[in-house]
Amino acid sequence: MSTRTTTGAKRRGMSRTRKLWVVDVTLTLVFLLVMNVPLTGIAIHEWLGIAIGVGLIVHLVQHGDWLATFTQRFRSATSFRNRLNYVMTGLLFIAFVSIILSGLVISEAAIPWIGIATSSSVFWLWLHLVSVDFVLLLTALHIALNWKWIVKSVDRYITKPIRARSSRRTPTLVYPSAKETS
Numbered sequence: 316m317s318t319r320t321t322t323g324a325k326r327r328g329m330s331r332t333r334k335l336w337v338v339d340v341t342l343t344l345v346f347l348l349v350m351n352v353p354l355t356g357i358a359i360h361e362w363l364g365i366a367i368g369v370g371l372i373v374h375l376v377q378h379g380d381w382l383a384t385f386t387q388r389f390r391s392a393t394s395f396r397n398r399l400n401y402v403m404t405g406l407l408f409i410a411f412v413s414i415i416l417s418g419l420v421i422s423e424a425a426i427p428w429i430g431i432a433t434s435s436s437v438f439w440l441w442l443h444l445v446s447v448d449f450v451l452l453l454t455a456l457h458i459a460l461n462w463k464w465i466v467k468s469v470d471r472y473i474t475k476p477i478r479a480r481s482s483r484r485t486p487t488l489v490y491p492s493a494k495e496t497s
């Protein structure tokens with residue numbers, strides 16, 4: 316009975332982690348595409364940017380428990396590194412919101428298409444681009460601070476399963492004994 320409960324919990328845990336990975340990897344790939352406006356053109360850039368906004372909301376809902384305990388954890392965080400990590404995650408979120416809001420304000424395709432007038436103000440364009448720079452900088456710091464966790468997760472969910480699968484496929488050579496060959 317207890318084994319079944321543990322296995323069930325484990326299974327639920329795995330699928331939650333997988334879901335988080337799928338959303339994170341998809342967001343990263345779409346982000347890389349959105350960064351390349353000459354490749355996508357402005358209309359695709361804007362719609363994908365809006366999709367990232369939706370993805371961020373999903374991401375926030377998935378990490379709701381983390382956000383709910385943010386202040387509490389920040390106060391009780393013992394190390395400087397942990398506090399820095401929390402502040403950086405908060406700043407990263409603000410920078411993302413800033414990119415998307417300023418993008419909506421200067422939109423040339425998506426927002427005018429739904430009949431809402433947008434602005435060509437230099438300030439909003441500046442905010443859009445500065446926020447992008449901040450996101451890149453904060454992401455680099457975020458990755459550096461969480462590097463050990465990233466390496467561990469890649470090892471646990473990617474490298475080890477691949478190794479386990481390939482070792483299962485490798486046939487084992489069984490040499491005939493001296494009795495069999497004579």
Ligand code: HEM
Pocket residue numbers: 346349350352353357360361362363364365367414415417418419420421422423425426440443444447
């Ligand atoms: C995470 C999301 C986004 C990222 C990373 C991003 C990034 C960028 C970058 C790097 C540029 C400069 C392109 C260049 O000069 O070659 C740009 C321009 C632009 N973005 Fe975004 N963007 C995002 C979301 C959005 C959204 C949601 C909209 C509107 C709905 C938008 C509208 C625009 C517009 C209109 C420009 C052209 C500004 C101009 O040069 O006139 N962006 N964006």
